[in-house]
Amino acid sequence: MDVEGSSVKGYHPLDKYLRTDRLPHIWCPGCGLGINLGSIMRAIDRRVREGSLKRENIVFVTGIGCSARTSFYVNFDAAHTLHGRAVAFATGAKLAKPGLEMIIIGGDGDIAGIGGNHLIHAAKRNMDLIVVMITNFVYAMTGGQMAPTTPRGLYTTTTPYGNPEPPLNAVKLISSLNPNYVARASVTHPPLIEQFMYRALGMKGFRFIEVLSTCPEIFGRHIGLRDPVTLYNTLRSKVVVKQNPNVEESELDWEKGFVLGEYIMRDNPSYLEILGRR
Numbered sequence: 001m002d003v004e005g006s007s008v009k010g011y012h013p014l015d016k017y018l019r020t021d022r023l024p025h026i027w028c029p030g031c032g033l034g035i036n037l038g039s040i041m042r043a044i045d046r047r048v049r050e051g052s053l054k055r056e057n058i059v060f061v062t063g064i065g066c067s068a069r070t071s072f073y074v075n076f077d078a079a080h081t082l083h084g085r086a087v088a089f090a091t092g093a094k095l096a097k098p099g100l101e102m103i104i105i106g107g108d109g110d111i112a113g114i115g116g117n118h119l120i121h122a123a124k125r126n127m128d129l130i131v132v133m134i135t136n137f138v139y140a141m142t143g144g145q146m147a148p149t150t151p152r153g154l155y156t157t158t159t160p161y162g163n164p165e166p167p168l169n170a171v172k173l174i175s176s177l178n179p180n181y182v183a184r185a186s187v188t189h190p191p192l193i194e195q196f197m198y199r200a201l202g203m204k205g206f207r208f209i210e211v212l213s214t215c216p217e218i219f220g221r222h223i224g225l226r227d228p229v230t231l232y233n234t235l236r237s238k239v240v241v242k243q244n245p246n247v248e249e250s251e252l253d254w255e256k257g258f259v260l261g262e263y264i265m266r267d268n269p270s271y272l273e274i275l276g277r278r
């Protein structure tokens with residue numbers, strides 16, 4: 001069977017959602033980004049097959065960074081925008097064409113650092129967007145600088161004596177605003193990413209999913225966990241899954257670990273509803 005939009009034969013049921021002519025991707029061996037992409041594609045596939053989402057209405061928007069390369073590989077309308085500006089770009093597209101389902105994927109540096117102000121204001125107005133923030137605790141593509149999410153005490157190239165600052169907890173920050181959905185998943189638990197994305201695709205308003213991910217090449221190498229399996233197993237040992245955890249449990253602490261789950265689920269009027277355009 002020919003793969004739609006591609007010159008290669010189909011090898012996998014999800015190939016139709018990928019620009020297989022763009023593969024192989026640039027991600028390093030052992031990177032968690034492929035796990036995240038596969039999980040998101042499975043959630044989309046479920047929604048498309050059950051008829052609750054039209055494939056032609058999906059648009060991916062990314063900024064800059066390793067995670068942002070996702071927009072090159074998906075076989076949907078996609079925009080690869082400026083560093084930190086994916087949320088602003090997607091907001092404009094959604095206001096112009098309310099029928100689109102805007103999916104933003106970016107790293108922690110791109111989304112919560114350089115694009116942090118856009119993120120805050122989109123959550124504040126409950127803008128009809130899905131933001132998937134991949135947290136690998138470092139600016140990876142640019143060489144391992146401290147990211148807003150870097151846990152306290154860890155080495156980065158800009159904190160050679162250990163990060164003295166507390167990390168930015170995006171789950172807690174976004175939950176304090178006006179989003180309809182906030183969840184945290186991890187590449188160590190792919191079905192959770194799929195489940196949370198499936199949920200988000202069925203909702204309106206601002207939906208935020210943080211996905212903890214593995215970057216063996218930069219983050220892992222700098223903290224003595226260069227081997228992808230070792231880093232993956234280390235992250236896996238640090239996460240715990242909870243049903244509807246309290247936001248106060250969402251601390252980003254490399255020593256104490258991380259709580260995964262759905263922190264916020266509500267049905268507040270979305271920005272487009274408030275404007276009467278939904």
Ligand code: SF4
Pocket residue numbers: 026027028030031032033066067136140141214215216217218219
């Ligand atoms: S540098 Fe890190 S985040 Fe970027 S592709 Fe390589 S492993 Fe993945």
